[in-house]
Amino acid sequence: MRRTIVVIVGIAVVGFIVLQVLPVGNWIPRLRYPGNPPAGQAVQWDSAETESIVRRACYDCHSHETEWPWYSSIAPVSWLVFYDINGGRAEVNFSDMQPDEAEDLAEDIEDVISDGEMPLPIYLLMHSDARLTDAEKQTLIGGAARTFGATDHEDRSDADD
Numbered sequence: 001m002r003r004t005i006v007v008i009v010g011i012a013v014v015g016f017i018v019l020q021v022l023p024v025g026n027w028i029p030r031l032r033y034p035g036n037p038p039a040g041q042a043v044q045w046d047s048a049e050t051e052s053i054v055r056r057a058c059y060d061c062h063s064h065e066t067e068w069p070w071y072s073s074i075a076p077v078s079w080l081v082f083y084d085i086n087g088g089r090a091e092v093n094f095s096d097m098q099p100d101e102a103e104d105l106a107e108d109i110e111d112v113i114s115d116g117e118m119p120l121p122i123y124l125l126m127h128s129d130a131r132l133t134d135a136e137k138q139t140l141i142g143g144a145a146r147t148f149g150a151t152d153h154e155d156r157s158d159a160d161d
């Protein structure tokens with residue numbers, strides 16, 4: 001009995017170590033460690049108030065100023081973190097934004113905030129400080145409209161939901 005427990009614990013420990021050194025990022029690019037590369041064309045926010053809200057709730061996944069929690073270096077949780085950050089930056093990157101990418105952004109931000117899609121719910125489990133009050137959501141939506149141009153409510157033909 002004792003021996004069985006020792007064997008099981010041994011396998012678990014070896015398995016855990018193998019996970020740490022497995023080069024998954026080479027096989028699946030979205031699981032690669034994204035790091036914090038130097039910023040390109042960073043967004044100039046309309047106000048310090050908007051900026052402080054997005055920095056608090058969005059910058060970990062949508063900028064090159066990610067603050068890496070301790071568990072982001074431990075597989076397999078690290079894969080989940082890298083997956084969301086690579087995916088988030090690919091969609092919207094406040095540290096590197098070309099003018100044409102900003103075109104529909106005010107509308108997209110309004111949509112994801114009013115639908116409660118962002119910040120990702122799984123992120124809020126570990127970052128309760130990123131939870132936005134209704135007033136902060138309105139400030140963010142208004143600030144995004146001033147920063148990226150007003151929302152064009154007539155042209156919603158490309159909205160997919």
Ligand code: HEC
Binds near residue numbers: 059089118123
């Ligand atoms: C934990 C990481 C994470 C956080 C925090 C986060 N996002 Fe995202 N965001 C993502 C990912 C991942 C995607 C891509 C979603 C997909 O591929 O389905 C995304 C996509 C988006 C999109 C594009 C969605 C679309 O349908 O066009 C917008 C806009 C967006 N996020 C805004 C925000 C805003 C605003 C905040 C802060 C209030 C925020 N996100 C916080 C990870 C995050």
